[in-house]
Amino acid sequence: MNRTITSTNRELDLKHVWHANTQHRSLASRPPLEVVSAEGCYVFDTEGRRYLDGMAGLFCVNVGYGRREIVDAVAAQMAELAYYPLTQSHGPAAQLAARLAGLLPEGLNRVFFTNSGSEAVETALKMARQCSRQNHPGENRYKIIARRRGYHGFTMGALAATGQTTRRAAFEPLPQGFFHVAPPDHYRCAFCAEKSACSLACADEIERLIRMEGPETVAAVIAEPAIGSGGVFPAPEGYLERLREICDRYGVLLILDEVITGFGRTGKLFGLEHSGIRPDIITFAKGITSAYLPLGATVANERVFEAFQGEAEGSKFVNVSTFGGHPSSCAAALANIDILTRERLWENAAAVGAWLMEQLRGIHCNAIGEVRGLGLLIGIELVTDDRKTPMPDAQMLRLLREFRDAGVLVGRNVESAPGFCNVLLLSPPLILDHEQAGIIVATVADVLNRCC
Ligand SMILES: Cc1ncc(COP(=O)(O)O)c(C=O)c1O
Known part of the structure; x- marks a missing residue:
């Protein structure tokens, strides 16, 4: 049967796609990011807006997007x-x-x-x-x-x-x-x-x-x-x-x-x-x-x-x-x-990753409990006080939205331990350069200082 699709992808998605790890009740007011194309470390949405993909999808697009x-x-x-x-x-x-x-x-x-x-x-x-x-x-x-x-x-x-x-x-x-x-x-x-x-x-x-x-x-x-x-x-x-x-x-x-x-x-x-x-x-x-x-x-x-x-x-x-x-x-x-x-991309991951981690550790913000990682796999553990109380879920979700609005996609640990979903995750493509790493640092500093 040749069906003519008249609805937008967003409407079709909201009606039919069951998303991973997602509470669908909130999706109509806050639809998922619809990505239409990607190149290098960047993905683009339906409006042509560019996002630095700080997660390489789900820790996986190691060589970057668009490799012919x-x-x-x-x-x-x-x-x-x-x-x-x-x-x-x-x-x-x-x-x-x-x-x-x-x-x-x-x-x-x-x-x-x-x-x-x-x-x-x-x-x-x-x-x-x-x-x-x-x-x-x-x-x-x-x-x-x-x-x-x-x-x-x-x-x-x-x-x-x-x-x-x-x-x-x-x-x-x-x-x-x-x-x-x-x-x-x-x-x-x-x-x-x-x-x-x-x-x-x-x-x-x-x-x-x-x-x-x-x-x-x-x-x-x-x-x-x-x-x-x-x-x-x-x-x-x-x-x-x-x-x-x-x-x-x-x-x-x-x-x-x-x-x-x-x-x-x-x-x-x-x-x-x-x-x-x-x-x-x-x-x-x-x-x-x-x-x-x-x-x-x-x-x-x-x-x-x-x-x-x-x-x-x-x-x-x-x-x-x-x-x-x-x-x-x-x-x-x-x-x-x-x-x-x-391209020996693990060497770039080691060099840019070490620089990125050092810069992140240099950010002055009381909400940062610890920055840890290896290469281009980095976690930023967020707390609300010096007793290491984990940042609550609602605040973590708000931060993720702020990052997305700022054009940088980061992740967080979901469901890893009750009450401890408070680690921001960075895992960008291994081709990340210093300039792009600098954008991540500036965005982390800006978002945390504005929202925490
Ligand atoms: C360490 C580890 N093992 C296994 C898996 C499962 O992989 P998949 O999602 O491809 O089934 C993941 C996914 O994130 C992972 O991080």
Whole structure:
């Protein structure tokens, strides 16, 4: 049927689109930003108004908008082979898997493709449980240990790993066997907030938990190298190394969720490079294609992969995704990684990110409790007094509106802990230059000084 569309997109949207994390009651008076085009670090709305995208979409457009090279690679791939499943094989997936293996530390060689970060995590959790059971036949290793405030995705398993109670409550009961410990939040740490540096007591909590639960019941620890959307908590020095030691001591797998930190965001190509460790499993999405197309990837080391090579048919990994590793998405990822590595964008993220953080720390405003981050992943924790009372929700929402009106899009941690949705988030494209970083600083100073 050839339907003539007479309504505006806004009307159609308000009538039919169910938006993510949005209370629709308020949408008619405050409709979502309708973005029609984008270039570099900027997006444009229906009136042609330009906004500096301080969030790179949702932490994902790492190489910036409008990269013709990716568009051309995808168009050529679609024309040649629009689709084929990875129950068989195709060139783009083979080439991308080899490319990832070549960029990652030695041994991280086996890539299972999905469509999103949640699915990459879901796959990692399933991989860890099946691998642990097959490697330890006399035991029942199924428990997963994660951190409070960490985010791992919206599907039921990934949500069970997510340490954000307000995101989970409506959907409980979630899959069983998920445990959470304190994150490395030095600003509010129960162990070491009064000390000058992190004591790693929060990492040691993981060891205590493994011993209490019984190591023979624990499959894996999952952690973001820097907690991202939960409020930006980079792993302090020595933290990931401590996690690796603990996991090795008890035969527990270590999963690093690099859905945000992968592909340059933190000032290194991968977040794990801030430590010297090698995880057993890594998850990627977002920056793997800079969001030009959906793609997730779960990369395992050879030891994990070997666990699935038993004689019994049932020892194979029983997991399939129709669209996972779509040829066009793999072509987008290859072109995206070409750009990232040719332009060494993680170096720009490190340099501009360090400058940006220093400037933000220099802003005199009592509402700023802490500015923290790594590369171009930065959080500004806002408080209302010197007892670190978190800025309330209504005020945070007002600030976001002010930023949007000022032409700079920033985020905030939503639902990460009851009463603690008070961290402004910055995660711009990795091509951000000093002038654009300066615009962000000036806007943060102006908005906070006017409204707090
Ligand atoms: C660390 C981390 N893991 C997993 C996910 C889920 O990714 P997706 O939204 O692509 O399902 C996210 C999304 O923000 C994330 O930040």
